[in-house]
Amino acid sequence: MKNSLYLILVFVLSLSCKAQNSVSKLTQTSTNPKLVVGIVVDQMRYDYLTRFYNKYGEGGFKRMMNEGFNCKNNHFNYVPTYTGPGHASVYTGTTPKYHGIIANDWYDKEIKSMVYCAGDDAMQSVGMETSDGQMSPHRMKTTTFSDENRLFTQMKGKTIGISVKDRGAILPAGHTANAAYWFYGKDKGYFITSSFYMNSLPKWVQSFNNSNKVQTYLKPWNTMYDIETYTESGSDKNTYEGGFKGKETATFPYDLKALEDKNGGLDILKTTPYGNSIVADFAIAAIDGESLGQDDITDVLAVSFSSTDYVGHNFGVNSKEVEDTYIRLDKDLERLFNELDSKVGKGNYTVFLTADHAAVDVPAYLESVHVPSGYIDNKEQYQKINEFMVNKFGDTKLIESVTNNQIFLDREKIKELHLNLEDVQESIVNEIITYPHIDKAYSAATMNKASFTEGIESLLQKGFNQKRSGDVLFVYDTAYISYGKTGSTHGSAFNYDTHVPLLLFGKGIKHGETIQKTEITDIAPTMSALLGISFPSGTIGKPLEFVLE
Template sequence: MNKSVSRLGTLLLVVFIGISPAMAQRNKSKVKGPEKPKLVIGIVVDQMRYDYLYRYWDKYSKDGFKRLMGEGFNFRNNHYNYVPTYTGPGHASIYTGTTPAMHGIVGNDWYNRATGRNIYCAEDKSVQTVGSTTAAGQMSPVNMISSTITDELKLATNQKSKVIGLSLKDRGSILPAGHAANAAYWFDGSNGNMISSTYYMQELPAWVQAFNNRKLPEQYTSQPWTTLLPVAQYTESTSDDQAFEGTFTGEEKPVFPHNIPALRGKTFDILRSIPAGNTFTKEFAIEAIKAENLGKNTVPDFLAMSFSTPDYVGHQFGPNSIEVEDTYLRLDQDLADFLKFLDKQLGKENVLIFLTADHGAAHNPTYMQQLRIPAGNTNNGLMADSLKKHLNRTFGAADWVSAFVNQQVYFNHAVVESKKANLVALQEETVRFMQRFPGVLRSFSADALMKSHWSKGVGMLVENGYMPYRSGDVMVAFQPGWYENYGRGLPKGTTHGSPWAYDTHIPLLWYGWQIPAGESTVHTEIIDIAPSIAAWLRIQEPNGSTGRALLEYVR
């Protein structure tokens, strides 16, 4: 009787929920885990202004930038939300999802009060070079104090995911790869090799050694740099041979063709400053994907790559030069080749790609002045000397100032303490004094930054870039169009580091796995990239992340 009632109850329950036991079992077997891309690729273009996407549009091929924009999603209003806008902080912010105030990379280098010297963002004297006899490999991510999205992927998969960083610049490889990476590789111009450090490995993998043995830098620097198109067709740029363009060492004029074999010298460092540097980076990325079987794992892998050459070319020639335009037209070809390789190797539907930049670039002040647009350059040496003399007159003779770098004044705190001086008074007097110099918009004391909060504007950007024990005592913001000049005479080429749109407004393109075609002008920030990847991968965002996931806009 009880067994019959039990069977009847089960039957009624099954009828009630509208599914048979056999059907329930079949549905249970169909339940799958969430879909994820097989490989995530981060592409950072060093010193890429947002407008480069459109400035050279008519000359781009259909398979490079245009493919990324046409088949992917374009966030057209993407910005950095801090200063200074430099390479080290940029790469760290992209991958940590936060600002220098949290991840600690407050510049490419900064003044270290404990040692009395500048410290480089990736330096680590406790490790040794792998792949060269120079000190170029004494690098690691130890100075970055928050985790990266690449670290979080390693944690989420119990170290099963492979994470590799690569770039011509060490900081462009090391900081994105994070603390737990399988490897990071960068270029040593002394021997033309891709190298690493003992932080990651004791010797280069066989595939890296084989790649180095191909001697591509020797091949790439054995021919002149000529334009891809006839020079007359570079109508998006100023004419060749401008007074505000720099030259290669040993070159009389900044004009095409650039005789690279004659200018190379005894090293291969010149590869960094010609478009072939991008091609070299692309070839190494392809070899890394093939040799490490990236994207063939049971869990997602991550390749963090950075194209450094545009930064070298931009600094030397400026954003209006034919050299910069030619560099981007050739980078477009390299991207097209890379995307075609991914199609064959893994398929577009299995790879999630983002492309962005670590900062933009300012127009050269001399060029701007020719067009009667307000601009200028500061004399940092003069500013520092004048400040030292003023503080001596005001507070008494002493070595009050230790350094003036990254638009920041560092006081000698040991001297301040020995003199029993008021540190806040020194800061406030310096803020007032710096306002006297042409080109200075505002100055901020460290005391004000720690006591106040800005939700927008220059104050917010300075606050987001400030870390008490690594940043200076006074932060200086220059007017739009003005930038630092450490040399004498007219500045050549360009630089970056300011809070203005030409330095903060950079591309953000998403492409591949489950990314629809589209675009948005919603305001996004560079710190939104890492939490977006975390949301797509369904893993934890980096531990210092302050950005937001952008999935709702992409949908």
């Protein structure tokens, strides 16, 4: 009898423990956000948060700062600081050394030609008959946290990538995404995708494309507020800005409908704040169309606002056009957050916002205020290198390509001439370091053998992929660029290119701020830690535990 009572008691206790464990597991699952929204603002410097702070409303950038966590000293930890590598690094938690996206375009040493980071000739365009859709993430070697979420949820958690730029949608969404969509302007104004994801566009995308919503943005672009109040930027009329074909000066207002034909049709919208508005419109449509965040299985929405980059390249860091673009982006963020509050529920989603790189002030402007800066004459530089190769080795054809501040050598020809590869590399290093405004130069052999722990050398090494990068790497002087005399660019290891925002808010995020240095590769493992999933396969970053509740 006692034994029977004992067995019954053990059975009841075991059921109770199982029930408690089930409740614990359910509780743990329910603590995850229903939706993670990753926002990358293309070419956003950190100081755009502080410079334009008083022009922002309460519901966009300020909401993230007031309700969430602000990492004020957030940096890229590698070069080159370009769009493709930037988006890949944010979501993989690693650098080009491991994920393999070493630039937007690079010289492929195996096939002896340039390749594009998201290009894939094996794919077909979906939504338009155009080569613009022949894309996939196949050149990215590691997983993203969005991939890991898909794997963890047995592919039940959705991932959708959205951007004006194909690479801005594809690389964050990863290898397992349900879809990535990007903008095809010209005469259509459609969002398209690739056969990598699907064979036909979903009905909600078709409806968006057929709504003529995009065409409504072909209207005058003037400043949102009185231009005289835009005291955070330079004069509207100056010699440091590009502007649009068909308009004599780069000054407000811009009649986009009148300028359309000479500036790529609807592609003109990319170089205005309305390009960001279109992306926000489409992201809001995706929340409904894909039922994102509507159950307890976490979905990921990766949104990249690329028009900030187009505007920056055209008009420059200090322009009123850039200021107005960020004021208007702030409004678009507020619209998106309000939609998330309504459709997913306030407190049910998590957002992070960062950038893929920042940008340098227009060197011509910096020169005018006596800051060391200038421009590199590539043609003159290449001519000098070729003269050196003839004098030293009797052959200019030893160099196959000079791209992305890297020199690629013909290794087969070096073997044929019985030359030592490392000797050739070091000879070029010793030559080009004497050229004006080349500040540093290193061979691939040095990158492979040395172990740099700080400074530009460390950033070069983290951006160096042994299989894909060149034989010689070089760095220009601060604020010296190979670019036109108007507009801003990026790509360097200097703070003006590496220092970008990192704002987080929503479920699981503390309220606070830090000036402790954080790195772009910390974002993906932080999201993985928040979700309780595996880190992406190549992650070198660490979770920012001080931002997590």
